[in-house]
Amino acid sequence: MSTLHTVNKSPFERSNLDSCLGHVVAGDSIILIEDAVYAALSGTSVTARMADAAKQFRICVLGPDLQARGMDTGAVIDGITVVDYGxxxxxxxxxxxxxxxx
Amino acid sequence: MKFAILVNEGPYNHQASDSAYQFVKAALEKGHEIFRVFFYYDGVLNATKYAEPPQDDRNVGKNWAALAESHKLDLVVCVAAGLRRGIVDDSLAPGFRISGLGQLIEAGIQADRLVAFGD
Amino acid sequence: MEEENESGVVKKFMYVNRKAPYGTIYALEVLEMVLISAAFDQDVHMAFLDDGVYEIKKGHTPKGVGMKNFSPTYRALEGYDIEKLYVEKESLEERGLTEDDLLVPVEVMSRADLAKLMSEMDVVLTA
Structure with a gap:
């Protein structure tokens, strides 16, 4: 039995994502929404950490929130899945x- | 599946209410049931009938009210949080009702999933 | 304050407190939720981690900022049979606090143990 963790804050401003990553257990999933979508992109200071986490947990990012912010879904870290609200x-x-x- | 939704922030300052609205719409499209949407903290401000955002922006409260009407949603505003912020029966937009926090706990008990949106 | 819980269902509720008091209202208003869920005879757990550990620091004196001191409520929780209070060890240490700084009896547990406990809950509400 598993938990879906939602994170909605930028990793560059707030510690929500760090805190979440410190409390996920095997089998859990994480979805990055709102300002947390910046954590899903390659070429940042948190990319390595997220790529590593994506090997252990299912990590998804909300596509409409990426698009709203002008971020390219093509730049999403390998292993992180783009999903819509559905x-x-x-x-x-x-x-x-x-x-x-x- | 039965979902309960908690909205912790008011409209406009935060995306929380918009995200909750999009989630509810998607859940309904997939044939899920929305047991209740509960508004707490500044989330009670979503229920005001006095909001008049610029015409080229979305009206968060009216969007909720329209969805409530088309899908018979139960939109509940916490009475204590509402009183603190000036949200009373007279200030409610159509589609919302005021009740106690017990309605949130009941939703947590009755629904299969409680999904919270906030700051 | 017994509320109707006709279903007889008892779920494991956890209130996760991550925010400091006074700067925002979350710490105060979440207590209302906690008390009501006890009235519904649910299995209530409270976790204090990150800046949430500051909520139960001894000696809150908000008179000078003109706000209400709600910290006595934490001491009243016992009267509502809310006795499962957990504090994360790492969060205390990061902030230079110890168990002696806290105003209520709690169980201090490691981040890993708290993560495991969280994963066993039926409803998790973070404030």
């Missing part, structure tokens, strides 16, 4: 609990 709903339904890292 995909977000599916992830929530597949998990047992949804934990928002507010």
């Amino acid at each position: 995909g977000f709903v599916d992830l929530a339904a597949e998990s047992r609990v949804v934990n928002a890292w507010l």
Whole structure:
């Protein structure tokens, strides 16, 4: 049984993502929404960490939030999946609990 | 599947209410049930009927009200959080109702998933 | 304050407190949620991590900032049978705090143990 963790803050400004990554357990998933989508991109200071996390957990990023911010979905780190709101709903339904890292 | 939704922030300052709205719309399109949407903290401000955003922007409260009408959603505003912020029965937009926090806990108990959106 | 819980379902609720008091209202208003869930006879857990550990620091005196001191509520939780209070060890250490700085009895646990406990919950609400 697993948890879907939602993170909505930029990793460059707030510690929500760090805190989330410190509390995920095997089998959990993470979805990056709102300002957290910046954590899903290659070429940043958090890329290596996210690429590594994506090898251990399912990590998704909300496409509409990337597009809203002018970020290229092609630049999303390998191993991180771009989903739409329907995909977000599916992830929530597949998990047992949804934990928002507010 | 039965979803309950918690909205913790008011409209416009934060994307939380917009994200919750998009999530609810997508869940309904997939045939899921929305047991209740509960508004807490500054989230109660989503329910004001006095909001008049510029015409070229979305009206967050009206969007919720329209979705509530078309899908018979239960939009509940916390009475205590509302009183603190001047949201009372007279200030409610159509589609919203005021009730106690017990409605949130009940939603947490009854729904399969409680999904929170906030700051 | 017994509320109706006709379903008889008891879920494991965890309130995750990550935010400092006074700067924002979350620490205060989440307590209302905690008390109501106890009235619904749910299995209530409270976790304090990150800046949430500051919520239960001894000696809150908000008179000078003109705000209400809500910290006595934490001491009243026991009266509502809310006794499962967990504090993350790493969060305390990062902030130079120890268990002696806290105003209520808590169980201090490691980040890894708290993560495991969190994964066993049915409803998780972060404030």
